[in-house]
Amino acid sequence: MPKRRKKLKKRKELRSQSKRSKQKRLTPGEWFEKLVAVQARLRAPNGCPWDREQTHQSLRTYLMEEAYEVLEALESGNDAKFAEEMGDLLLQVVFHSQIASEEGRFTVAEVIREIHDKMIRRHPHVFGKTQAKDSAEVLRNWEQIKAEERRAGANKSDSKAVEGETKEVSLLDGVSRTLPATLEGLQLTRKASRIGFDWEEVAGVFEKLAEETEELKKASQEQVQQKIEEELGDLLFAAVNLSRFLKIDPEIALKKANAKFSRRFRAMEGLARKSAREFKDLPREEMEGLWAATKLAEGNPQLRKLDGTRTK
DSSP, rough: OHEEEEEEEHHHHHHHHHHHHHHHOOOOOHHHHHHHHHHHHHHHHHTTTHHHHOOOOTTTTHHHHHHHHHHHHHHHHHHHHHHHHHHHHHHHHHHHHHHHHHHHHHHHHHHHHHHHHHHHTTHHHHSSOOOOOOOHHHHHHHHHHHHHHHHHHHHHHHTTSSOOOOOOOTTTTTTTTTHHHHHHHHHHHHHHHTTOOSSSSSSHHHHHHHHHHHHHOOOOOOOHHHHHHHHHHHHHHHHHHHHHHHOOOOOHHHHHHHHHHHHHHHHHHHHHHHHTGGGGGSSHHHHHHHHHHHHHHOOOHHHHHHHHHOOO
16 A cells, blocks of 8 residues: 555656646746736636726736835845746736726737837837947937827827817827836936936036025925925935936935835834833934944944844
């Protein structure tokens, strides 16, 4: 009996290995079709109740969350996690496409075809006869092609408009208002810079930042809330413009700053508890002292080991 069990176990293991080996040989296209089939099955009448309840609107939060989780995985340096999170993001594309297909709007095949054709259309220096000597020229051509595409799209959508009336097209068209404010500002200034509307050097951006800071100080002294909000917005916009000039993504930079503050704050709480106190009960001067100690510990492995704080 034990021998029979061993044989059955060995056969099961061999079948499992064979299945895994076969799966490894699948092409990206075959894996994609399997994923599309899985999502269709989940949305079917006898599928998953949660998946069946979802709409484009209910999935919006998940789409944003998955995009940010991809960025976090990218920063971690963990390739397995990076691949996993990109898969989660891809699922959102498949999910939305499945819902659209059920509504008779478009299919995932059309989604793929659109981006395939767009990439060829916007790279005439690779797939056509256009020449591009450097990346700056590539970007200028890209913006010109996008503008032509938007103009053509506007003409189609305005077919019901008054005859002879044309819709004005802007170089800033295509920047989504639903983006986080920092990313929207980054895209707006980036588009403007591609046609030459930009500072000649970074010193000018620093001067603008200082100017906006002074205007915010003045507004805060006047205590007019609407003016303070406006000037703070101008200051933040200038900071976003500076980040673009320095080739830094402001959203990622701010995310890292948020994480750093959170890490240091939690470390201070830990240090306070080691002295049998709560951080919130400490006097301001002692809080400042713990903040300085935490910053110092981050740059000193021995101090991190002693106080138990960790750096990311």
